[in-house]
Amino acid sequence: MLACVVRLAASARARAGATRHAHRLLAAGAAAGALTTAGGIAGSLAVREHVVHERSDLTSLGGLLATGVGVSGVLLLAGLLALPGAAPSVRGALRYLLDGFVIAAAVWFVCWVAVTEPTRLLGDSTPLWCEPVLVPAAIAALTLGVAVIIVIRAPRPRGPIVWVGAGVTLATVAGIGVAGGVCKGQPLFADLSAVVLSAAFGVVAFAARRTDRPSAPRVPEGDDSPAVDDELSRRGSAYAFLPMAAMAASAIYHLGRGGTFDVVGIVSGILEGFALVGRQFVALHDVRAYAERLRDREAHFRELAHTDPLTGLANRRGLLSALEEEQAAGARAVLLALDLDGFKNVNDMRGHDVGDAVLVEVGQRLRMNLRPGDVAARLGGDEFAVLMWARPEEAKRAAARLLGVLGGPYEQASGTVFLSVSIGLASCESVPDVTTLLRNADIALRWAKSHGKNRVELYDVAYDVKLRRRTELEHELRGAIDRDELHLQYQPVVVLPDVRPVGAEALLRWQHPRLGKVGPDEFIPLAEECGMINRLGAWVLHQACHQLSRWLAEGHDVWVSVNVSPRELHASGYVDQVKDALRAHHVPAQRLVLEVTEHAVSTDVEELIRRLRDLRETGVRIALDDFGAGYSSLGQLRRLPVDILKIDHSLVVRQMVRVVVELGHQFGLEVIAEGIGEQEQMAMVVEAGCKLGQGYLSGWPVPAEHFEARLESATSPARVVPVPQQETDRHQNAGPTPRRAHNVRAVDSSREMRQA
Known part of the structure; x- marks a missing residue:
């Protein structure tokens, strides 16, 4: 023991x-x-x-x-x-x-x-x-x-x-x-x-x-x-x-x-x-204490379920709960939907840690600039919302104030971050349910972002109508090629001053059996957003090459230009796609002109130059469209491998057109003046020494058979828009000399293929 x-x-x-x-x-x-x-x-x-x-x-x-x-x-x-x-x-x-x-x-x-x-x-x-x-x-x-x-x-x-x-x-x-x-x-x-x-x-x-x-x-x-x-x-x-x-x-x-x-x-x-x-x-x-703990935990978990863990604001569920309470009480309120403009770049360039820190500060600024009783929420990502107990006019003034508060610089350890915000407002008045209110605020937000960002938009029924049409157009556009609803029209490029056609620009048109004519300014940006632009561009390229091959086989000395979207241009297989189209339709490469917009120069210039050089090595010619309306500078123009300079119609004024024409000739480029719609403009262009022009004065976009009839009725022999002898010899001897190029968008000379 x-x-x-x-x-x-x-x-x-x-x-x-x-x-x-x-x-x-x-x-x-x-x-x-x-x-x-x-x-x-x-x-x-x-x-x-x-x-x-x-x-x-x-x-x-x-x-x-x-x-x-x-x-x-x-x-x-x-x-x-x-x-x-x-x-x-x-x-x-x-x-x-x-x-x-x-x-x-x-x-x-x-x-x-x-x-x-x-x-x-x-x-x-x-x-x-x-x-x-x-x-x-x-x-x-x-x-x-x-x-x-x-x-x-x-x-x-x-x-x-x-x-x-x-x-x-x-x-x-x-x-x-x-x-x-x-x-x-x-x-x-x-x-x-x-x-x-x-x-x-x-x-x-x-x-x-x-x-x-x-x-x-x-x-x-x-x-x-x-x-x-x-x-x-x-x-x-x-x-x-x-x-x-x-x-x-x-x-x-x-x-x-x-x-x-x-x-x-x-x-x-x-x-x-x-x-x-x-x-x-x-x-x-013990049971009472246990029940009390359960109630406390339930309240804690309910709070967690209605709170965003990053910013401490209400989350979507918390906002919906507040909206339902407001609807039950019959109070008058306005819902603000907020979205940070360019926040994805912060995450991509600075990292998600910096992005999270910015979101936390956004939540703090919202909390500090709202009145008692207003509910601020983070819906996810960079989307926020505010339920404000105010009339629409008062809420709109408060939203304008929030533009300045949230648009201020965000000081971070890695540097200052600058952002803007777009805000959409929707009033609870005459709204049947919470779902409709959220939808209205989101529609107003999308309208604000699509019209310049960093602005406040109050919901309007017209926005809803336009959104419904946009949704319907997107749905119908996906089957437009298969239903044979698309066709090309050709706008002449003429020699000045006798307006003899020597080339044509292929323009895409959509005739819907129920919606009627849908303008390119409406469906081209939509195709850019929904990812249809590559398929449309391929269809336009083959249709244009097919029609060009017929005209050349009939003895017409003509060339055709096709507009190229930046998405197409930066696709890895676009150069091979152009080669296949030329080979399939037996079209000489120098007869095809690919037009890129000056606006495309705002993207990656070095990548654009590489892409355009690859295209020029196939023998096609490159035209810089809408010069003077975009972002290109004199230094960039010297580097871009282009053959033709198309002057934007805004520069077809005295002195300006002369300067641009002389500039193009100094760089060895052919110059085409766009948007000639009056005799006075025609006279200025001719006086400036520009040999080629395009506009409604010299011809509207017409179907292929109408353009062909005009070619046949020409009294003098047509000549190709300058395919200089040295260019022809260069392609025949397979000795390409590097030239510069430019990024492209879905656009024609009337800005039909522009991005949204």
Whole structure:
């Protein structure tokens, strides 16, 4: 037994925290039990040697041993509850004691029935029942009850805890045997109990060393962690019903045999009742606390579900909830839909960390510049919304103020970020539901972004009509080629001043059976956005080459130009596509002119130059369209590999046209004046030395057969728009000289193939 005490003490020194405290209590309990056992053995020897034989002396000695058993039992029980994994918390340990007391009172009552009249299962000659063992017997019963509760509720794996509980219970019961044997003058029984007590301490010492890694952590008092809720959910009620059933059966049996209740039996029943009532009170308190925690968590999760985690603003669900409340209350409000212009570039160039920091600052600026009651929300990405309790006019003024607030610089560690914002407004007045309100605000936002950005637009029914038409056009455009609804018209390029046609620009037209004529200014930008422009461009290229091959086969000396979109030009297979078209329709490469807009120079100039050089190496000629209306500079013009310069109609004024024509001739380019619609313009162009012109004065875009008729009716031989001899020789000798080029858009000379 001394070895067990030493082992427990050494185990306590080797551990820390709660585990050390538990092992110290177990070691102290084992030490008290060892002293009690030693006293019991000494008392047993005294009884055998008849040193002590008086009943009063035996009772006093038994009482002393019972005290030692009681102290040992209390320390062992405390150590058992303090072991990691035995009880979830200090409050949980108190619950375990109360639950164990319910079982202990029942065990005590059943034992009382067993040893009293008329049952007296132990008989009159060998009972160990005496007054000094009442306290240790109660402690033993409580230890048994607590051990049972721990076995029921301890998380798995609970084998070591179960063994410690069994050892502690056996030790307290054996201690009662030692004290009772000495008290009743039964040395043999006391000696056997001492042996059992030593074995019980050995079990405790062995099992306690294996409880270092609990399956569930102990939690501090009042902790709302999931471990506490899990412990509460594992509680059952069988531990209360079974002891009550045992007490009831014992009482009925006792009364049936003619027995009566003395003070011990009555007190046991009263204590059992109070224990059950107290336990139910504690359980009710636990359930209420658990329900309160659930309500708090529900409110917390509801807040999380309605809050954007990055900015702290409301999210889409939170905005919808606010809108539904507003609709239920019948209040007047305006919804602002906001979108940051150019935010994708921030993420791409600065990184998502900088982008997130900018979004956080946007949320802060919104929060600081709204009135109390207004709801700001982040809908996702760089899209925000504000529910403002105001009239449309007042909300529009507030939105204009937000343009300045959100358009200010954003100072970041990597540098200053500049953004603008587009805002769409929709009023709740005469709106049937929340979905329509959101849709109206989004339509107004899209209108603001498509008309220059960094502006405020209030929803108008006309926007909805235009959006519906745009959606319908996009749907119909996808099948326009297959339904044979597209065709080409050709606008003449003429020699000045006799307006003899020498070339033509192929212009795409769409005739829908239900929608009628759809202008290129409407469907070309749409094709750019929806990804149809490459397919349309390929169709136009093949149709133009096919018609050109027919005209050349009929003996007409003519060339055709085709407009090229920037998306087409930057496609990896566009050069091969041009080669295939020329080869399929047997068209000489120098008869095909590819027109790129000056606006395309605003994109990647170096990439544009590489693409245009690749195209010129095929033999086709490149025309820079709308020169003077875009972004090209003199330095860029020197680098671009182009053959023809088409002057924008805005430059067809005195002096300006002369400067541009001379500039083009200095660079070795042929010059075509566009947009000639009046005789005065014609005279200025001719006076400036421009040999080629294009415009409504010299010919409208017409179908192929009409243009062919004009070619046939020409009185003088047509000549090709300057395909200089050196250019022809160059292509024939396969010795291309590098020239410059320019990026393209879906556009014709009337800006038909422009991007949105």
